[in-house]
Amino acid sequence: MPFYLEIIICVSLLIGGVFLLVGSYGLVRLPDLYMRLHSPTKASTLGITGVLLASMIFQSHLKGFLSIQELLITLFLLITAPVAANMIAKTALHQRTQPVEKTKNPELIDIVRDRESPKQSQHEE
Known part of the structure; x- marks a missing residue:
């Protein structure tokens, strides 16, 4: 394996590992669900992208052609992670999970929770 590919793979793994470490630390340290x-x-998501990018480069070199499995996994994660977080936030909002006291504009939580969906307001007109 060429030295430049080893460097690219190592840098990608290190960057991905740092992002994963920071994400794990934040998951433990942050005070409430919303944060x-x-x-x-x-x-x-950025950490997994770095690790999968390194895997894609390594596998492409070993096989001799572009390995797209890692690219497909990365695209799937980039699409589904924000959607899952949005669903978790909506569930917490409707379960009336309270944020920490330092949260700015806590009155907006009640406004967002109690608003009607656009479909409901169109039917009333």
């Missing part, structure tokens, strides 16, 4: 959603969706 904890940022760690796994942002930092960990």
Whole structure:
């Protein structure tokens, strides 16, 4: 394996590992559910992308052609992680999970929770 590929793979693994470490640390340290959603969706998604990118480069070199399995996994994660975080946040909102006291504009939580969907307001007109 050429030295430049080893360097690229190592750098990609290190960057991915750092993002995963930061995401895991944030998941443990952040005080409430709403803040904890940022760690796994942002930092960990970037971390997994770095690790899968390194795997894609390595496998492509070994096989002699482009390995797209890792690319498909990365695309799937980049699409599903924000959607899952949004669903978790909506569930917490409707379960009336309270944020920490330091949260700015807590009155907006009640406004968002009690608003009608656009489909309901169109039917009433």
